[in-house]
Amino acid sequence: MLEVKNLAKSFGNRQILKDMNFSLADGEILTVVGPSGAGKTTLLRIIAGLETADAGTMLLGKEKYDLSGEERGAVGVVFQDFNLFPNMSVLENITLAPQLALKEDKETAESKAKELLEKLQMADKGSLYPYQLSGGQKQRVAIARALAMQPKMLCYDEPTSALDPALRDQVADLILSLKKSGLTQLIITHDMDFAKKVADQVLEVKPLEG
Numbered sequence: 001m002l003e004v005k006n007l008a009k010s011f012g013n014r015q016i017l018k019d020m021n022f023s024l025a026d027g028e029i030l031t032v033v034g035p036s037g038a039g040k041t042t043l044l045r046i047i048a049g050l051e052t053a054d055a056g057t058m059l060l061g062k063e064k065y066d067l068s069g070e071e072r073g074a075v076g077v078v079f080q081d082f083n084l085f086p087n088m089s090v091l092e093n094i095t096l097a098p099q100l101a102l103k104e105d106k107e108t109a110e111s112k113a114k115e116l117l118e119k120l121q122m123a124d125k126g127s128l129y130p131y132q133l134s135g136g137q138k139q140r141v142a143i144a145r146a147l148a149m150q151p152k153m154l155c156y157d158e159p160t161s162a163l164d165p166a167l168r169d170q171v172a173d174l175i176l177s178l179k180k181s182g183l184t185q186l187i188i189t190h191d192m193d194f195a196k197k198v199a200d201q202v203l204e205v206k207p208l209e210g
């Protein structure tokens, strides 16, 4: 489960997020909606530990985090532009972090990566490079790369924005299949049809006055 309490964030003297509180059960999906510039990506970055908050705490499973400091290792991120390493194969993209951060040996990391690729219908793509993949395939690699780190939670920034409508449905199906495995997911989206299809809860981030 995820529980975020009293999260606040300013940039300079401009407050972006104020006293945010929400909680999710294991396997629940939260979609984060709101106008451009409201602070959705900032919220995601704080939850994922890529940005510090001014205040707030987060409970993820049994781990309690101070959002103004500590690393938050158990949260994976799928970025809007996928952020794959262009000079590495699909398999290398997925196995790098588990080897470096989880100290998995190459063989173990590769066998897990192959399993993930199989699950994501990408079993034959391991030796390809990102430029040889379609947008939907790149996204699957980004998801596999995040899952290889065995996260308790996965966050996505606009996962459907680069995809055509048929692929959007595939991403929704994939996200719902990950939900079945108990993964908690947070998804920023402007796509209301998509949000309706996957969301257990919707969090609206509103721009603060002043």
Ligand SMILES: Nc1ncnc2c1ncn2[C@@H]1O[C@H](COP(=O)(O)OP(=O)(O)OP(=O)(O)O)[C@@H](O)[C@H]1O
Binding pocket: 011, 016, 034, 035, 036, 037, 038, 039, 040, 041, 042, 043
């Ligand atoms: N590192 C930073 N330094 C200063 N201001 C920032 C920084 N990052 C974001 N901001 C500001 O914080 C506000 C919220 O940005 P954020 O990217 O979180 O919005 P968003 O809701 O995700 O927008 P969009 O839907 O356009 O992606 C914006 O006004 C942005 O300019």
